[in-house]
Amino acid sequence: MGDQEVKLLGLWASPFSKRAEIALKMKGISYEFVAQDLSNKSPELLKYNPVHKKVPVLLHNGKPICESVVIIEYIDETWKSGPSILPEDPYARSLARFWAKFIDDKCLPAIWKVRKSEEGEREKAIEEATEHLVTLETELKGKKFFGGDEIGLVDITANFIALWLVVVQELVGIKLVTREKFPRLCEWIDDYLNNSVIKETLPTQEELVNRFRAK
Structure with a gap:
C-alpha cells in the first residue's frame, strides 16, 4: 500500500x-x-x-x-496482509456483525449497569447481564472462537468480557462468570487471553483494577 x-x-x-x-x-x-x-x-x-x-x-x-x-x-x-478479521462469505459476515452489535448494544450496557447500580437495583442488573451472557455461552457451543477456529470480529468486540468484566466483578465483589455457570465462555476467555497478539496488547488485570479504584 x-x-x-x-x-x-x-x-x-x-x-x-x-x-x-x-x-x-x-x-x-x-x-x-x-x-x-x-x-x-x-x-x-x-x-x-x-x-x-x-x-x-x-x-x-x-x-x-x-x-x-x-x-x-x-x-x-x-490491508490484506495478515489474517482476515471478517469472514469472506456474505452470510457469515452478516452474522459476525449481528453478534458484534449484540455485544455492544446489549451485553456492555448490562455489565456497566452492574458496576454502577445501587445495592437495591444490583440484583436486577445482574439478572439482565447473566441473561445476555447465557446467549453468548450458547453461541459458543462447539466452537473455539465466535467465528470458528480463529479470532475474528466478534471476539475482538467481546474483549471487554474477557478482561474488563473480571475487573468489574472484583470491584463490585460479585461472581457473574464462573466455570460452573459458563464453562464455554470461560474457556473462550482463556483461549482469547492466551493469544500472543491479545496478550501483548491488553493491559493486565491489576493495572485496570488500580485505574478503576483511582477513579
Missing part, C-alpha cells in the same frame, strides 16, 4: 481503543499511538471525531475513521 501514515488516538484502559489496536497488530500494521485524556480532550480528538468526541479514532493518511467496530472493518478491508 506504499507510504502509509497510520495513527491511533486512544486510551490504554479503554476496551474500545484496544479493539482497534488488536486489529492493527493482527494485520501487522505499524502505527503511532497518540494517548488521549478524556477529561481534557485534545484539539486533535475534537477535530477528528466532532460527533462523539470519543476514542478510538484511526487516522489513515490524515483521514479519520471513528467507532471501534467500524475501524476494525476498515482495517480488515484496507
Whole structure:
C-alpha cells in the first residue's frame, strides 16, 4: 500500500481503543499511538471525531475513521496482509456483525449497569447481564472462537468480557462468570487471553483494577 501514515488516538484502559489496536497488530500494521485524556480532550480528538468526541479514532493518511467496530472493518478491508478479521462469505459476515452489535448494544450496557447500580437495583442488573451472557455461552457451543477456529470480529468486540468484566466483578465483589455457570465462555476467555497478539496488547488485570479504584 506504499507510504502509509497510520495513527491511533486512544486510551490504554479503554476496551474500545484496544479493539482497534488488536486489529492493527493482527494485520501487522505499524502505527503511532497518540494517548488521549478524556477529561481534557485534545484539539486533535475534537477535530477528528466532532460527533462523539470519543476514542478510538484511526487516522489513515490524515483521514479519520471513528467507532471501534467500524475501524476494525476498515482495517480488515484496507490491508490484506495478515489474517482476515471478517469472514469472506456474505452470510457469515452478516452474522459476525449481528453478534458484534449484540455485544455492544446489549451485553456492555448490562455489565456497566452492574458496576454502577445501587445495592437495591444490583440484583436486577445482574439478572439482565447473566441473561445476555447465557446467549453468548450458547453461541459458543462447539466452537473455539465466535467465528470458528480463529479470532475474528466478534471476539475482538467481546474483549471487554474477557478482561474488563473480571475487573468489574472484583470491584463490585460479585461472581457473574464462573466455570460452573459458563464453562464455554470461560474457556473462550482463556483461549482469547492466551493469544500472543491479545496478550501483548491488553493491559493486565491489576493495572485496570488500580485505574478503576483511582477513579
